[in-house]
Amino acid sequence: MKICNKIAIVGMGLLGGSIGQALIARKLAGEVVGVVRRKEAVRDVMRCGAAHRATLDIADGVAGADIVILGVPVDQMEELSNTIVRSIRPDTVITDVGSVKGCVVGKLEKIFGSRGTFVGSHPMAGKEKGSIAHADPNLFDGAITIVTATRKTNQPAFQT
Numbered sequence: 001m002k003i004c005n006k007i008a009i010v011g012m013g014l015l016g017g018s019i020g021q022a023l024i025a026r027k028l029a030g031e032v033v034g035v036v037r038r039k040e041a042v043r044d045v046m047r048c049g050a051a052h053r054a055t056l057d058i059a060d061g062v063a064g065a066d067i068v069i070l071g072v073p074v075d076q077m078e079e080l081s082n083t084i085v086r087s088i089r090p091d092t093v094i095t096d097v098g099s100v101k102g103c104v105v106g107k108l109e110k111i112f113g114s115r116g117t118f119v120g121s122h123p124m125a126g127k128e129k130g131s132i133a134h135a136d137p138n139l140f141d142g143a144i145t146i147v148t149a150t151r152k153t154n155q156p157a158f159q160t
Helices: 014-025 039-047 058-062 074-084 102-111 155-159
Strands: 004-010 029-035 053-055 067-070 093-096 120-123 145-148
Touching: 004 014, 004 058, 014 029, 029 058, 039 053, 053 058, 058 074, 067 074, 074 093, 074 102, 093 102, 102 120
Parallel strands: 004 029, 004 067, 029 053, 067 093, 093 120
Antiparallel strands: 120 145
8 A cells, every 4th residue: 555656764774774675565655765875875775675766865865755754863863854855845744763852853843844844753663783784674563653743743744
């Protein structure tokens, strides 16, 4: 059951890679794009089937995405969001897999206040080993995900 045309995952470690594999296995998006920082990671993402396409170009990766998932460390999210806000559609839903929410939600809601909608989330899943080499399309099966709605949260974005 396809939920949207394009999902971009920025940061393809354990969580981002597992989300990508799950989306593809369940045919939930027409296209899953993985955005990475290193050339070797493009190959790794494709080898493990975590995206239909992987790119080093963040603007290209998020352009036209219905949903953007931030799978990077929390301390990188603000700077990264300031970069991608210029490349997303006005109706793009942005979420994250970071472990802390207060500072992330406050900052990212402001960044995406006029373009896109940020809805913070924290899946309670993981493994003792990180990296895309350990990605698992079933990592989130049965896991609880905390979704952080605020007074500013757009309800259709929250449902997505």
